[in-house]
Each structure stands twice: as structure tokens, then as C-alpha cells.
Amino acid sequence: MMALLDIRHLTTQIPTPRGTLTVVDDVSFTVDAGECFGLVGESGSGKSMTIKSILGLIPPPGRVTGGAVLHDGQDLTLLSPRAMNAIRGRGIATIVQDASSALNPVLRIGKQIAESMLEHGIVRTRAEARARVIDLMAKVGIPAPETRIDDYPHQFSGGMCQRVVIAAALSCNPELILADEPTTALDVTIQDQILKLLLALQHDLGLGLVLVTHDLGVVAQTCQRVAVMYAGQIVEMVGTADLFRQPRHPYTMGLLNCVPRLDGPADKRLTPIPGAPPDLAHPPSGCRFHPRCPLAADACRSGKPTLTEVSPGHLSRCIRQDALTADLWETAVA
Ligand SMILES: Nc1ncnc2c1ncn2[C@@H]1O[C@H](COP(=O)(O)OP(=O)(O)OP(=O)(O)O)[C@@H](O)[C@H]1O
Numbered sequence: 338m339m340a341l342l343d344i345r346h347l348t349t350q351i352p353t354p355r356g357t358l359t360v361v362d363d364v365s366f367t368v369d370a371g372e373c374f375g376l377v378g379e380s381g382s383g384k385s386m387t388i389k390s391i392l393g394l395i396p397p398p399g400r401v402t403g404g405a406v407l408h409d410g411q412d413l414t415l416l417s418p419r420a421m422n423a424i425r426g427r428g429i430a431t432i433v434q435d436a437s438s439a440l441n442p443v444l445r446i447g448k449q450i451a452e453s454m455l456e457h458g459i460v461r462t463r464a465e466a467r468a469r470v471i472d473l474m475a476k477v478g479i480p481a482p483e484t485r486i487d488d489y490p491h492q493f494s495g496g497m498c499q500r501v502v503i504a505a506a507l508s509c510n511p512e513l514i515l516a517d518e519p520t521t522a523l524d525v526t527i528q529d530q531i532l533k534l535l536l537a538l539q540h541d542l543g544l545g546l547v548l549v550t551h552d553l554g555v556v557a558q559t560c561q562r563v564a565v566m567y568a569g570q571i572v573e574m575v576g577t578a579d580l581f582r583q584p585r586h587p588y589t590m591g592l593l594n595c596v597p598r599l600d601g602p603a604d605k606r607l608t609p610i611p612g613a614p615p616d617l618a619h620p621p622s623g624c625r626f627h628p629r630c631p632l633a634a635d636a637c638r639s640g641k642p643t644l645t646e647v648s649p650g651h652l653s654r655c656i657r658q659d660a661l662t663a664d665l666w667e668t669a670v671a
């Protein structure tokens with residue numbers, strides 16, 4: 338079966354006065370229909386740039402310099418801006434972190450949800466659009482949609498605004514949704530509601546979902562497969578259960594160490610990974626993680642590790658597989 342989204346060796350660069358930054362570096366992954374795929378990593382690891390590259394939304398002078406984004410039999414990186422605009426919204430919808438900035442403050446909610454439906458010819462008349470908007474608003478759990486459809490964004494809470502954004506994303510019957518930190522700006526209890534809504538819709542409609550998050554707890558709850566990014570590269574990719582059961586990259590092990598565990602001993606200290614991600618204008622030689630890695634050896638400083646299958650279906654960009662131990666970070670920072 339052909340994947341809904343098949344990303345191959347995607348590479349995106351941004352020229353800056355300090356040098357050219359490779360913000361997405363040879364990224365490959367696939368997403369199937371009905372699947373939720375997670376993209377995790379620290380701030381600045383290239384998650385949003387990956388999403389923007391897929392959508393053709395890299396702000397110039399940055400641009401996709403290599404690789405392919407295959408969707409529906411075409412390579413999206415080769416499409417004209419106009420053709421790409423038709424794909425956005427209709428085939429592939431997005432949900433961004435900050436719902437309030439995604440909505441136009443001077444336009445009524447109903448109009449905003451209807452906009453792309455009319456643009457993409459999903460509905461023909463305003464009356465048809467209105468009926469469908471009310472339907473969508475009900476579907477995403479907005480009470481009294483018949484009256485609220487004429488309200489403005491400021492009349493909605495943050496959580497309700499994000500529901501509006503989700504309704505707009507669903508309006509053109511997309512096959513795939515790219516959600517970049519869709520709940521980060523919300524209160525914790527609301528986060529949970531929005532995430533559950535998104536997953537229920539994804540499941541019911543059989544959509545592919547790419548979920549960008551820096552929260553491994555969210556990944557554990559929602560994603561079937563996950564890619565861990567570091568400094569623009571995927572460093573580990575595997576089914577979610579296996580990532581938590583047996584991580585195969587020191588960076589992932591470090592991230593997992595930072596996640597509080599309900600079943601862990603009460604006095605166990607959480608140990609953040611010491612150090613900071615590299616400056617992309619001057620990335621370290623060899624493995625990009627080696628300056629922060631407790632296992633770094635000479636070979637890690639000289640040779641560039643490739644993403645390799647270390648066990649069936651489990652990819653890791655680390656050559657020190659033999660040295661990985663469960664207490665790696667406890668020993669390292671003790
Ligand atoms: N316009 C720009 N010019 C130069 N560098 C940029 C620009 N936009 C982003 N970057 C750099 O690209 C890298 C990847 O950024 P990106 O926004 O994809 O990170 P992220 O993983 O989404 O982080 P966060 O969790 O904070 O959202 C970062 O190092 C960032 O500094």
C-alpha cells in the first residue's frame with residue numbers, strides 16, 4: 338500500500354550572515370492513513386521546519402534544497418505555489434500552536450471556517466457553507482453552533498478557539514493533518530480535551546496525523562510511531578511502545594530521563610540532559626550529539642553516523658549500540 342505521505346531525504350537550508358543553516362537534514366519518514374506519527378525533540382531541533390518544508394511554507398531565502406515529499410502520486414516540492422495552495426487545506430490541513438493567531442480577529446467564526454471550503458469548491462453556495470459549518474462546529478464539540486457561528490474569535494476561550502481551528506482544518510475533508518504543537522498554548526486540562534478530540538476525529542475519519550510535540554507523555558498517549566529529532570536530523574525512529582521499552586539512542590534515553598514517571602520511585606531525581614543543542618551555523622564534527630553524549634568516543638567525533646536499522650523496524654543514528662545501558666544517564670550525571 339502506498340503511504341499517504343512519503344518523505345525522502347528532505348533537506349532544507351536557510352542562508353544567514355553567519356553561514357548556511359541546514360535546519361532539516363536528510364529527513365525521511367512515512368505516514369499511513371489512519372496513523373498518528375509523532376515528531377519529538379527539544380526546542381530548535383527542526384520540527385516546525387520539517388512541517389513547513391512539507392507544506393512549501395519555508396520563508397525565503399530559506400528553501401527546500403533536496404529530497405522529495407510524495408503525496409498522492411506527486412512530489413510536492415516540485416509543485417508551483419499555486420498548485421501547492423490547492424493541496425494545502427484540501428489534501429493536507431494544518432493546525433498550529435497558537436489558535437488565536439491562526440484566526441482573523443475581525444472575521445466571524447463561521448466565515449473563517451467557510452472560507453477555504455468556498456475557495457476549494459467544497460460547497461457552492463453560502464447557505465450550503467453555513468449548514469456545513471454548523472455541522473463541523475457540532476462535530477468538534479462547540480455548544481450552540483447555530484448561534485455561535487456568528488461570534489468573533491475574542492468571544493471564544495483558548496480551547497474553543499482551537500476547536501474552531503480544528504473545524505476549519507477538517508472543512509475540506511483532508512486526508513492528512515499536520516499538527517504543530519496543537520495544545521501547547523492551552524491549560525493542561527484543556528490540552529487533554531483537545532488532544533482527545535483530535536484523536537477521536539482522526540480515528541473516526543481515518544486520517545493520517547503528524548503530531549509535533551516536545552512532550553513524550555503526549556506521544557505515549559497518542560502516536561503509533563515516532564521520530565526523535567536532534568539538530569535537524571532524525572536520530573531515532575520506531576514504534577512508540579518500543580521507544581519507551583528500549584530506546585536505542587543516548588539522546589532519546591536522555592529525553593526519557595527527563596519525563597516524570599508515575600510508576601517510578603518517588604525520590605528518583607529527574608536529570609535534564611546537560612548542555613545545549615549545537616549552533617547550526619557551526620555544527621559539531623561527526624555525530625551532532627557527541628558534545629553532550631556520555632558515550633562519545635573518538636569514532637563519534639570523526640565519522641558521521643547514519644540512521645541504521647539496529648533491530649527490525651528500529652532505526653538509530655548511533656554507532657555505540659553495544660555500550661547503551663539503561664542507567665546511562667544516571668551514571669553519567671552522578
Ligand atoms: N528564519 C530563520 N532564520 C534562521 N534560522 C531559523 C529561522 N527559523 C528557524 N530557524 C532555526 O531553525 C532551527 C529549527 O527551528 P524549528 O522552528 O523547526 O524548531 P522546533 O523543533 O520547531 O522548535 P520548537 O520546539 O521551539 O518549536 C532552529 O535552530 C532555529 O533557530
Ligand SMILES: [Mg+2]
Pocket residue numbers: 384385386517
Ligand atoms: Mg516548532
